[in-house]
Amino acid sequence: YHWALHPWAIYAVVALALALFSYNKGLPLTIRSAFYPILGDRVWGWTGHIIDTLAVFATLFGLATSLGLGAQQANAGLNYVYGIPEGVTTQVILIIGITAIALISVLRGLDGGVKVLSEINMVIALALLLFVVFAAGAASIMTEFFKGIGAYFKEVIPLSNPVGREDTGYMQGWTAFYWAWWISWSPFVGMFIARVSRGRTVREFITCVLIIPSLVCVFWMAVFGGAAINDIIANPETSAVKAQVIDSYNPPLSLFAMLESLPLAAITSTIGIVLVIVFFVTSSDSGSLVIDTITAGGKVDAPV
Template sequence: METEQLKKKLHERNFKHYGFDMNVFVSLVSATLVLAFIGFTILMPEQSAEVFRSINTWINANFNWLFVLTINASFIFLLIVGLSKFGKIRLGGFKAKAEYSNFSWYAMLFSAGIGIGIFFYGVAEPIYHLNIPEGLNTGSSFDNFKIMYMHWGAHAWAVYGLVAIGLGYFSYNKGLPFSLRSLFYPLIKDKIFTIWGDIIDTVGVLSVLFGLATSLGLGAQQINSGLNYVFGVSVNSTVQVILICIITFIATLSVVSGISRGIKFLSQANTIISGVFLLAVLLLGPTVYIISTFFSSFGLYLKDFFNIGLFVGIDAETISWQGSWTVFYWAWWISWTPFVGTFIARISKGRTIREIAIGTVIIPTIIITFVMTILGAAGVYANGMYDGVITKAIDTNIATSIFEMIQYLVSSPALKTLLSCVAIVAIVLFFVTSSDSGSLVVDNLTSGGKKDSPKVQRVFWAVMEGLIALSVLLLGGATALKTLQTAVLITGLPFAVLLIIIIFSLSKELKISYKKHEYNSMIRLRKRMNRLDDDAEYK
């Protein structure tokens, strides 16, 4: 009862006028910091770029080990709780039922968590990884795919699963607010309802807004490049502004309609369209080569799993390589945990910890590695057959690499155009589904953890993301966008520490919850034997 009273007082502090229901501190501070940061990058693009480049260099040199530790600790923890007795614990309580079908759940999970990464990097990354540090190089021709699997597989998804389980447990099982502050209840107890909780949620909002706005701006440039390659559409700011407006408009409609309608529908459509495109590439491309590459590469990935996962650069050359790739990826995934982890928790009520652990680590790893092998192996094949054509495309504009691959693997002009159009639609949908689910998460955080806030507020945050991307793109250009992207990576450092803390706090809480689960199992068994009344329940 005391927790409910504190939660009620927290929500009573919200600004409730003109269709809004916002936590004043989180909303105002987040908006102020975002505007100040954008002003800095727009007015002083070169200086801001240098500042954040220096910070990144310092982080790579001194804390690369911390990112590696956090990623591996998250994976090991998720594996243990998922496969152990704790995996039986159900988010929402013993009797809770899953709100969405498995297909809808996986579709929303993938659409929010992947973004356009598989299309943007799938073709190019295996070629980038032809030269890797000696400690990662076994001399195999599949080393490049092994490294790509590490960056997109189990290690990466573990941080999402950790936050999803933690937030879902503390919110659904403990009755705490549906916001990041609740993850730290075992550490600071009722202080999560005070200014300390507001600060935690503010950091989460900043991370989500920067990440989504930056991706939206860069994504507009990538889609513009695709349209230029396929249809000859000019690459300029006007086209990119139109693209951002279209994506923001669709995302706004989706987030207003809610998870059960707009977000679920677009995620399912995205999954189907992307699946059709990838199947076409598999069948039209070097099918046997792709499948053989996958099995050989996946075997090498499993064999070297801990060797590559625990690799930490020591000398200047390996530190530089790891900072550009592995640490870059780990920081990027970690900085997105407030967004994706929260969204996965939002759609996972009624599911067991084991389902979430498997659903966010094992299954995504198998699917993503195969999907990226389809694109990557097809790209490597085309690159070898046509005198380094993909390498040239990457050097010129990485966004066109997937279209170059289609150009050289498909003979029919009509089919080339069709597949290229499908790829563009899939990329757009990935952006829309990331934007709408991100807006929903920001809405949760700025309302003090409310799962159902006013539609006006959802529109506000969806439009805000688009406006941030537009302002930076128009006024600061590519330099400002890259600076924003760099800043997002910096937020990964404090979250890396917080994730370690979450592991310890969640371990303690799950031991208590398991005792309740076992007691309820006994009660259920006795009810079936008619030894207890139906109202018997664990207290």
């Protein structure tokens, strides 16, 4: 529910506003430009500076949240597969390592560093996705996918309505958290989308930004979530997902516990750890480039 239309709708609003005012109106590619119809020339003064500064801090906080969650998940995987101690010390070391790799990557530039890591990230993610699809059973995965789409459209409106809800714990602990997280990511993702959307019509933009990513998210959840659920149903007594994730409530272990039920668990879990790390490196790189653009007044080729 939280990973389909809602985040991409937030990103689409920001990206479309930035793309429209930058490419159609000739304004700088920066967050303040989206406020030009409301504030007029005041966006070039201290009001605009405040807007861009808030966008920079929002991006930093969003990336920091992601980095913290990524470090927890990578640490959980390292502990699960290799017995490396799980705790703050290991997570701090991981954060330092991820930050160092991201720094080297961003210093190498868009083509020499960020693009290479992004392509590696996509290849690893696609390979792991296809492995789980066929190892867990393509037929059952596709069944879960279509069931997930049906359940999503059935529940999306009730779960989006905060009035009269009894599940306040879920709404506050999950929905509100993700809502704030998506908003904090919106300047970063919105600007990144706007940069690659030049020449697209609004219809093409909405299709590519809202519908396709949402379907990809649903499919990703159906594959990994479906494999985990099928394991619990098939092996309720021996399922690692049930014992170590649900019963012990250890969400960072979800991926690795699910992979244990499939062949080549040690190899795929290692690939999963690498994927988590590379994903957050590329996120940090992209965020750095966006912050660079904002603080340089919209220059897309600003120095690092």
